[in-house]
Amino acid sequence: MMKKKALRKACALFASAAIWAGSALSAFAEAPVSMQDKLTVIETATYGSGQSGALMDRVNRLETAYDATRPNNSVAERVEKLYQMIFSNDNGPSLLTQVNAVEYRFNDQVSMESIQKRITALEMNIVGKTEEGAFGRRIDKLAGYAYGADPLPLTQYVVPAATLIRVALVSPVNAKNVKVDDIIEFKAAEDVFVDGMLIVAKGAPGTGRVTKVRTAKNFGRDAVVEVDFESIRAMDSTEVKTVIGTEAEERMESYAMAAGAGIAGIAVLGPIGVVGAAFVKGRNVNLPEGTELYIQTKEDTILYGLNAPEAAARAAELEAKRRAEAEAKENKGKEDKEPETQAQEE
Numbered sequence: 001m002m003k004k005k006a007l008r009k010a011c012a013l014f015a016s017a018a019i020w021a022g023s024a025l026s027a028f029a030e031a032p033v034s035m036q037d038k039l040t041v042i043e044t045a046t047y048g049s050g051q052s053g054a055l056m057d058r059v060n061r062l063e064t065a066y067d068a069t070r071p072n073n074s075v076a077e078r079v080e081k082l083y084q085m086i087f088s089n090d091n092g093p094s095l096l097t098q099v100n101a102v103e104y105r106f107n108d109q110v111s112m113e114s115i116q117k118r119i120t121a122l123e124m125n126i127v128g129k130t131e132e133g134a135f136g137r138r139i140d141k142l143a144g145y146a147y148g149a150d151p152l153p154l155t156q157y158v159v160p161a162a163t164l165i166r167v168a169l170v171s172p173v174n175a176k177n178v179k180v181d182d183i184i185e186f187k188a189a190e191d192v193f194v195d196g197m198l199i200v201a202k203g204a205p206g207t208g209r210v211t212k213v214r215t216a217k218n219f220g221r222d223a224v225v226e227v228d229f230e231s232i233r234a235m236d237s238t239e240v241k242t243v244i245g246t247e248a249e250e251r252m253e254s255y256a257m258a259a260g261a262g263i264a265g266i267a268v269l270g271p272i273g274v275v276g277a278a279f280v281k282g283r284n285v286n287l288p289e290g291t292e293l294y295i296q297t298k299e300d301t302i303l304y305g306l307n308a309p310e311a312a313a314r315a316a317e318l319e320a321k322r323r324a325e326a327e328a329k330e331n332k333g334k335e336d337k338e339p340e341t342q343a344q345e346e
Contacts, residue, residue: 035076038083045086045096046135048114065116066095067134086115089236093154093304097236098139100201101154101306105146108311109202110235112187153307157197159240162247163297165200165232166190168290175215175223175285184208184227189292193312197305198235206232206242206295216285223285229295234303241298248294254326 032038040050042062051058055075062082063070070078086095093101100110103118106125111118115135122142123130131138143152170185178184185207192200212226231239 032083035079039079042079042082042086044114046115048117065135067136087237089156089238089304093152094237095136095139097154097304098143098152100235100237101152102139102142102146104198104201104235104306104308109191110204112203112205154236154304155197155307156302157194157199157305159194159199159234159297159301159303159305161297161299162245163192163194163199164247164251165192165242165295165297166292167206167229167232167295168292169287170205170289172289173210173225173227173285173287173291175213175225178210178213178225180210180213182210184210184229186229186232188232190318191308191311191315193308193315194305196307196309196312198308198311199303199305200232201235201306204233204235206230225285232295234301235306236304238301238303240301240303242295243298244293245296245298248296251294254330255322256326256329 032041036055039055039058039062043049043051043058046062046065051061059075059078059082060070062068063078066082066085068078068082068085073081084090088094089097096115099115099118103110103122106122111121113121119135119138119142120130123138126142126145131141147153166189167186168189170187171183173184185205187206188200188202188204191198191202206229208227208229210225211228212224214222214224216223229242229244231241234240
């Protein structure tokens with residue numbers, strides 16, 4: 001049962017945690033419909049890529065990995081059960097949500113690797129060896145190391161629209177190399193908290209799509225690349241729809257990260273290392289991996305958040321420092337302009 005207090009506050013964003021890199025990110029861009037698509041998505045999240053071989057063998061292998069029962073149901077029903085176990089939060093935190101919570105406890109961020117690799121890495125770091133058995137049991141054991149006998153500190157919240165997320169490009173963006181409909185990968189550059197609840201963990205993967213490309217030409221024609229930042233993965237594996245809206249623009253402008261970026265999910269990318277003016281005259285649009293910008297949630301979404309008050313306090317201090325620096329820079333700019341204004345008036 002969702003807590004009424006959390007619902008009333010309507011605050012907790014999640015653009016977090018996920019487990020998919022490369023083709024895996026693309027596989028999750030839209031919810032799978034067919035049994036074959038769902039099976040591939042499950043395998044990608046579990047192993048890092050879709051598997052080959054007979055369909056029944058692939059299902060049997062996954063059921064063994066997750067210690068799932070094998071009732072006399074159809075293959076489609078068995079695949080659906082696996083899918084719900086890993087991704088669905090309808091009856092409590094999913095298996096993927098649990099992995100994210102445990103990993104964040106030890107690493108202060110989440111990984112874009114497969115479930116198998118993430119569990120193995122955690123076991124090696126904590127006990128110095130890999131464990132045997134199904135993933136669910138191994139996650140339970142890791143959760144014991146992370147949180148003791150207490151349940152995972154996850155709470156369901158309503159995440160409001162226009163919640164800001166600072167992200168960094170994973171895919172470089174260059175007007176000479178990208179084309180329309182190319183997938184652009186990015187990830188959360190830092191944690192996002194609301195009321196002490198982690199809503200987006202550092203490292204959470206997201207995907208965008210190139211919607212327009214124009215290379216620089218002679219006679220001052222500007223290079224332009226437009227990217228729709230479509231979604232980012234929440235701590236509970238929910239795909240959260242995102243855009244570059246008014247709030248994201250204002251934040252980027254106040255931190256000197258952007259000038260004139262478009263809204264409605266479209267960002268026009270500019271000079272190296274920053275998100276700049278809509279048009280870069282006489283230069284190629286060339287944004288390397290790691291370029292940072294802000295996006296925001298598109299709509300209200302119900303998601304699970306992780307209670308992490310100490311990390312939330314550190315994030316609040318960082319944001320306060322960042323705001324103070326931005327205000328000081330703005331005030332200095334105004335002071336520098338005053339003598340010029342007075343001279344012009346005279």
